[in-house]
Amino acid sequence: MVLRKLLASLIxxxxxxxxxxxxxxxxxxxxxxxxxxxxxVPDRIEEFFDSRVYFSRxxxxxxxxxxxxxCGCN
Amino acid sequence: MQAHVKQRVSYxxxxxxxxxxxxxxxxVVGEFQALGGPCEVLLDLPGLDDARHFVALAAxxxxxxxxxxxxxxxxxxxxxxxxxxxxxxxxxxEAAALLDFAQTCHRLSDxxxxxxxxxxRRAWTFDGSxxxxxxxxxxxxxxxxxxxxxxxxxxxxxxxxxxxxxxxxVGKEYAVDQAARQLSAAGISAALINFGGDVFALGPRANGExxxxxxxxxxxxxxACVRAVPLYRSGLxxxxxxxxxxxxxxxxxxxxxxxxxxxxxxxAPRSVSVKADSCVDAGMLATFAMLKGPDAENFLKTEGAxxxxxx
Amino acid sequence: MQLTxxxxxxxxxxxxxxxxxxxxxxxxxxxxxxxxxxxLAHAEGSSxxxxxxxVGTMRYSEKNxxxxxxxxxRAKRQLGEEDSLSVRADYDSVSGASPTGAAKIxxxxxxxxxxxxxxxxxxxxxxxxxxxxxxxxxxxxxxAADHSSQKTYSSxxxxxxxxxxxxxxxxxxxxxxxxxxxxxxxxxxxxxELMTTNAAxxxxxxxxxxxxxxQLGITQVLTREALLQLNYVRGNASGYxxxxxxxxxxxxxxxxxxxxxxxxxxxxxxxxxxNVIYAQLxxxxxxAVLYSxxxxxQDDWGIKAHTVDFKYRKPxxxxxxxxxxxxxxxxxxxxxxxxxxxxxxxxxxxASADYRMAKMHTxxxxxxxxxxxxxxxxxxxxxxxxxxxxxxxxxxxxxVQKDAGVFxxxxxxxxxxxxxxxx
Numbered sequence: 169m170v171l172r173k174l175l176a177s178l179i180x181x182x183x184x185x186x187x188x189x190x191x192x193x194x195x196x197x198x199x200x201x202x203x204x205x206x207x208x209v210p211d212r213i214e215e216f217f218d219s220r221v222y223f224s225r226x227x228x229x230x231x232x233x234x235x236x237x238x239c240g241c242n
Numbered sequence: 243m244q245a246h247v248k249q250r251v252s253y254x255x256x257x258x259x260x261x262x263x264x265x266x267x268x269x270v271v272g273e274f275q276a277l278g279g280p281c282e283v284l285l286d287l288p289g290l291d292d293a294r295h296f297v298a299l300a301a302x303x304x305x306x307x308x309x310x311x312x313x314x315x316x317x318x319x320x321x322x323x324x325x326x327x328x329x330x331x332x333x334x335x336e337a338a339a340l341l342d343f344a345q346t347c348h349r350l351s352d353x354x355x356x357x358x359x360x361x362x363r364r365a366w367t368f369d370g371s372x373x374x375x376x377x378x379x380x381x382x383x384x385x386x387x388x389x390x391x392x393x394x395x396x397x398x399x400x401x402x403x404x405x406x407x408x409x410x411x412v413g414k415e416y417a418v419d420q421a422a423r424q425l426s427a428a429g430i431s432a433a434l435i436n437f438g439g440d441v442f443a444l445g446p447r448a449n450g451e452x453x454x455x456x457x458x459x460x461x462x463x464x465x466a467c468v469r470a471v472p473l474y475r476s477g478l479x480x481x482x483x484x485x486x487x488x489x490x491x492x493x494x495x496x497x498x499x500x501x502x503x504x505x506x507x508x509x510a511p512r513s514v515s516v517k518a519d520s521c522v523d524a525g526m527l528a529t530f531a532m533l534k535g536p537d538a539e540n541f542l543k544t545e546g547a548x549x550x551x552x553x
Numbered sequence: 554m555q556l557t558x559x560x561x562x563x564x565x566x567x568x569x570x571x572x573x574x575x576x577x578x579x580x581x582x583x584x585x586x587x588x589x590x591x592x593l594a595h596a597e598g599s600s601x602x603x604x605x606x607x608v609g610t611m612r613y614s615e616k617n618x619x620x621x622x623x624x625x626x627r628a629k630r631q632l633g634e635e636d637s638l639s640v641r642a643d644y645d646s647v648s649g650a651s652p653t654g655a656a657k658i659x660x661x662x663x664x665x666x667x668x669x670x671x672x673x674x675x676x677x678x679x680x681x682x683x684x685x686x687x688x689x690x691x692x693x694x695x696x697a698a699d700h701s702s703q704k705t706y707s708s709x710x711x712x713x714x715x716x717x718x719x720x721x722x723x724x725x726x727x728x729x730x731x732x733x734x735x736x737x738x739x740x741x742x743x744x745x746e747l748m749t750t751n752a753a754x755x756x757x758x759x760x761x762x763x764x765x766x767x768q769l770g771i772t773q774v775l776t777r778e779a780l781l782q783l784n785y786v787r788g789n790a791s792g793y794x795x796x797x798x799x800x801x802x803x804x805x806x807x808x809x810x811x812x813x814x815x816x817x818x819x820x821x822x823x824x825x826x827x828n829v830i831y832a833q834l835x836x837x838x839x840x841a842v843l844y845s846x847x848x849x850x851q852d853d854w855g856i857k858a859h860t861v862d863f864k865y866r867k868p869x870x871x872x873x874x875x876x877x878x879x880x881x882x883x884x885x886x887x888x889x890x891x892x893x894x895x896x897x898x899x900x901x902x903x904a905s906a907d908y909r910m911a912k913m914h915t916x917x918x919x920x921x922x923x924x925x926x927x928x929x930x931x932x933x934x935x936x937x938x939x940x941x942x943x944x945x946x947x948x949x950x951x952x953v954q955k956d957a958g959v960f961x962x963x964x965x966x967x968x969x970x971x972x973x974x975x976x
Contacts, residue, residue, distance in 0.1 A: 192723050193774045200778055200837040205866055208772065208782055208833060213609040213625055213971050214921070214935065216643075220623075221613060221967060225941060227884050227909050228850035228858035230786050231831030234712050234731035234766040292721070339590030346583040350576050419588050426690045427634075429722045518577070522584040527577065545574030 208232075260297050262290050269447065272297025276304035277414050278312070279438035283421075286432035286448035296430050300421040304437055307417040311340070311409045313360070323399060323407055330393075330400040338397045340409060340416065347412070347526055348389045354533035355526070356501040358401075360408035361386045365504070368486035368497040380504040387501050414440045415479055415525035422521075434473065435521075439480055442521040443473035457550055460513045469550055477521030481528035482513030482552075498532045509536035517548040589633055602975035605629040609971035616964040617667065619649030625971075635687040641699075643679040648672075654819065654906035656802035656811050656893050657957040668961035671798060677703035691718045697731075708735040714768065722774075727784075729768035736761050739797045746795060746820035747900050749803070753818050760793030778837040788827040788852075795821045801906040802954075806895035809952020817894060819905040821887075827852035841867040855888035856910070866923075876921040878937070883914040892947045892959045908961050913943030919967070930974035937967040 193201070200206060209215050209232070223229050260274045265284070270293040272283045283300045287293045313320045319337045333341065347355045361383055365375040386404045393400040401407065409416075418435050422442045425433055431445035434453040443453045452474045456467035460482050471478060486497035488506075495506040514531045518524035527547050531538040542549040607627040614620045623645035631637045650670035657668050679701030687693050696713045712731030719726065737743070742755035770784040800816040833846040848860040864878040887910040889903035919937030926932070943960035950959050 192720060193777055198774075198777070201774060201780055203837070203842075205842050206780060206835050206837060208780070208835065210866075211933065211971075212627060213607050213973075214933070214969070216625065217609070217611050217613075217623070217967065217969055221939075221965075222882070222915070225909065225963070226858070226882060226915060227852075227854075227856045227887065228829070228848070228860065228882075230766065230788060230827075231784055231829040231848045231850070232833075233784075234714060234729040234768045234786065336591040339587050343583055343587040346579070350579055350583075416587070419584075423588060429691060429718060431690060519581055520584050520588070522587065523577070523581050526580055526584070530576065541576075545577040547574065547577055 260294065260301055262294055262297065264290070270297075272300075274301045274304075276301060277308050277417055277437050281437045282435075283425075284434040284436070284453065285430065296425055296428060296433070299424045299428060300435055303421040303424050304417045307413060307420060310337070311413050311416075313406070313408050313410070320407060320409055323401060326401060328401070328403040330398045333397045333399055335397075340412070341394060341399060342396065343522075344407075344409070344412065345389065345394060347530075351530050351533055353389070353502065354500065354507075355411065355529060356387065356389050357407045357409060357411065358389055358392065358405055359387050359499055359501040360410070361404075361406050362499050362501075362504050366488075366497075366499065366506075368488055368495075371488060372490040374488060374490055374495065384504050387504065411529060412522065412525065414438055415477070415521040418442045418477070418521040440521050440525055441473070441478040443475055443477075446474045457515050458513075460552055468552065471515070471517065471550070473517070476517055476519060477524040478515060478517050479521055479525035479528050480513055480515040481525070481532045482511075496532075498529075500533070507533055507535045510534075511538050511551045511553050513552040514538055514542075515550040516542065592634070603631045605973070605975045607971060607973045609969060611967065611969040613967045614965060615649065618651055618670070618963065618965075619647055621645055621647045637685045639683040639685070641679070641681040641683075643701075644677070646674075646676045648674040651798075652908055652961040653816075654799040654801055654908070655814070655816050656804060656809075656954050657959070658809070658811065658953050673798075675703050675705070677701060677706075688715070692716070695729075699733075705739050706735065706737055708733055710734075712766070724774070725772040727768065727770035727772070729766070729770070731766045732763070734761060734763045735792075737793060737797065741797075743793070743797055744818050747817050747904060750800060750816050750818065762790060762792035762794055764788060764790040780835045782831075782833045784829070784831040786827075786829040786831070788825070788829070790825040790827075792823055794823065794825060795819055796905065796907055799905060799907045801891060801894050801904055803894045803896050804951065804954060806897050806951055809893075809950070809954040811893075811954075812896075815896075817900070817904075819907065820903050821889065821905055821910075822854065822903055825852055825854055841865065850884075854910075855886070856884055858882065858884035872925045872927075874923045876923065878917075878919050878921070880917040881914070882916075884912065886910060886912040886947075892950050893954055895951075908943060911943045911947070911960060913941060913960060915939060915941040929976075930972060933969075933971045933973075935967070935969040937969075939963075939965045939967065941965075 204210060260272050262270060262272050265271050270285045270287055270290060272285065272293060274281055274297070281301070281304055283297045285293045285296060287296070309315050310318050311320055312318055313324060315321055319333065323331050344357045362380065365379045365383055367373070391402055391405065414437050418437050418440045419442060421435050421437070422444050425435070426444055432448045433445070434441065434443045441455055446452055452472035454470045455473055455478055457469045457471060457480065459468045481498070488495040496510050496512070498507045498510055499505065500507050510532050514528045516524045516527040516531065518527055527542065527545065531542050531549070534541045539551055605628070607625070609625040611621070611623040611625070613623070623643065626642045627639065629637055629639040650672040652668040653671045655669040679699065681697060681699035683695060683697045685693065685695045693716045694713065697711070699710045701708045710731055710733030712729065714727055714729030716725050716727045718724070736759055738759035743757040743760050744753040745756045765788070767787045768784060770782065772780065772782045775781050796819060799819045801819055802811045803815045803817060804811045828851050830849045831846065833844065836843045836845070844864040846862045850856070850858040850860070860880065860882045862878065862880045864876055866874055866876040868874045887905065889901065889905055890910040891901070891904045892906055892911070894900070894904060917937055917939040919935060921933055921935035923931055923933045941963040945958035945960055946955045947959055
């Protein structure tokens with residue numbers, strides 16, 4: 169049922185596109201979005217350290233992409 | 243492992259000097275002047291506002307290349323080379339790549355394609371008349387023609403005094419392909435670029451149909467088309483002498499000059515159109531075919547290039 | 554020549570189309586090189602530099618527990634316009650002690666102390682490679698492979714994802730998959746599970762665990778300022794997920810006394826299915842950026858976890874920026890989590906006293922500074938403090954164990970320095 173919930177939320181997000189209220193952002197309006205710091209993972213090493221530390225200290229993991237982990241953490 | 247996905251965002255500034263209209267077939271036509279003639283970009287996009295940006299992207303690229311490589315552009319690199327008075331000129335990456343390419347074409351055509359042959363225009367004026375030049379004047383120019391006389395040591399080019407180069411034989415096609423690359427990087431595929439008759443289709447129309455391009459009839463230029471060529475994703479270029487020829491004693495002298503003799507290639511077709519993977523490929527194959535004279539058709543057949551020849 | 558959209562039938566001769574032709578193929582090789590000689594202007598949000606190298610070092614210290622020193626190296630090479638190749642190498646060394654899971658108090662006479670610890674030392678090296686390419690102008694493929702190894706643990710993984718842009722690159726759909734296999738090879742072997750530590754015998758030298766992840770994601774440009782990412786990741790793990798270094802004390806069900814320090818090895822199910830929903834919003838506020846994310850994690854071990862994370866990056870000068878961050882995490886206990894077993898009970902099918910399976914929360918705050926010197930590149934430094942705490946008197950704790958408190962509270966500091974250079 170989590171899956172179902174999720175699909176519903178993904179479909180809702182997809183529907184945002186077709187939503188008449190939302191104007192699609194034009195390429196020349198992407199000056200802010202094109203900045204390096206607007207990337208989803210602006211600092212890979214920071215991201216790596218975080219995922220590594222928290223992966224070894226908490227039960228939950230992942231979410232940003234596939235894979236990750238791979239340590240015999242005590 | 244971490245396979246993160248990067249959001250691709252590109253920013254481009256806003257455009258000018260372009261006219262837009264919607265064609266009967268439903269696509270947007272953006273028109274502007276560049277590279278010494280009319281240019282158009284056909285796009286399958288619903289709104290004019292969206293299209294304006296992409297047409298501008300193509301126009302900017304056409305104008306950038308014109309400013310850099312036209313021999314008339316005083317700030318351009320070709321102008322700088324032609325006015326170096328025998329001194330070496332250091333070229334940037336793009337100019338060097340074009341010269342390398344011209345050199346390859348010179349080799350592939352056994353010396354028939356030569357960017358130094360423009361000097362011969364001092365003797366030849368193709369105005370449709372019967373005024374052939376004095377053969378001695380042509381012969382006098384020959385020592386200033388020939389790529390083999392050029393000292394090209396990437397990135398340094400040294401032209402002997404009295405020689406010139408002209409990238410007109412490849413510039414427009416190059417601009418078409420570079421503009422296509424810009425549009426493609428901006429996420430556009432249902433588009434066709436036509437810079438003064440040199441064409442590239444980035445991909446089929448939004449409805450999956452090909453773009454239909456008409457090939458002009460050189461015997462009635464601008465009034466009739468001899469053929470419609472469907473293009474999904476390829477380049478199309480034509481080499482011809484629509485109005486640029488001389489005629490004397492029943493013999494026709496086309497504007498394609500043989501750099502070795504300084505005289506027009508005899509028995510060349512009036513027009514050769516070639517379809518190829520890129521506009522540059524198409525343009526060069528068409529030019530090579532022209533330079534083959536009566537063997538034009540054989541050449542293109544052997545090369546397996548889809549073509550349309552008008553004799 | 555002129556082009557029009559209409560055509561009449563003409564007498565043009567149409568040539569055959571046949572593959573081959575020496576001039577044509579040489580020409581097309583040359584023209585392909587020509588077109589790529591100059592990088593695209595306004596290239597994909599990143600610099601035109603062909604190389605990007607990141608190096609970093611981290612020191613992670615837990616109060617009275619472990620210390621980790623880590624070195625990282627990343628290099629990315631742009632191969633033409635469409636392809637890039639990245640390599641990663643990491644080295645870390647861990648030393649210190651971590652809680653075994655045993656109860657804090659063995660007998661009523663011993664002084665109340667901290668959680669029993671097991672010391673260890675390990676070095677780990679990891680390597681990985683990523684290849685990123687375009688399949689079509691709108692579709693990108695990323696393939697990745699990794700390997701990491703330490704004396705008692707090794708892991709190898711393969712993964713890939715396909716991302717397709719729609720809607721003028723305002724929407725990106727992502728599908729990803731990965732597969733990894735881990736091998737656990739404790740120095741003392743794999744012991745029989747849920748046996749008292751005296752009776753447990755070595756049943757195998759090593760064990761394996763495999764994990765498959767599937768990702769479905771969408772990235773949406775919402776406005777000129779906002780970018781939203783939504784991900785769903787399904788994970789399926791199977792194999793040996795028991796922690797061979799952890800034990801569970803067996804106590805008197807009334808007094809809580811752990812007579813003779815009797816403890817059993819732990820055991821966890823050999824299947825774990827997990828579902829993660831992750832949402833991230835990047836919001837540009839003039840020159841600053843606010844990153845917010847939320848993650849919901851749920852698995853069939855009964856763990857549910859929520860994570861929220863905020864980072865705010867604000868420039869101080871042209872070259873210097875500051876980025877404070879806060880992260881809050883909370884999880885429920887696994888169904889088989891037992892802070893202790895009772896001497897009188899029938900041994901359950903699965904049990905673990907590992908604090909990471911307990912109901913707990915982690916709070917972290919940190920700050921990062923970034924500096925871009927005139928000479929190029931970027932230095933970053935970051936400090937983060939973290940506190941993890943859980944239930945000191947869980948429902949299953951009895952007698953003296955209740956008084957001693959169960960959860961091994963953790964305080965840690967992370968310090969990181971990095972340098973990035975594109976050239």
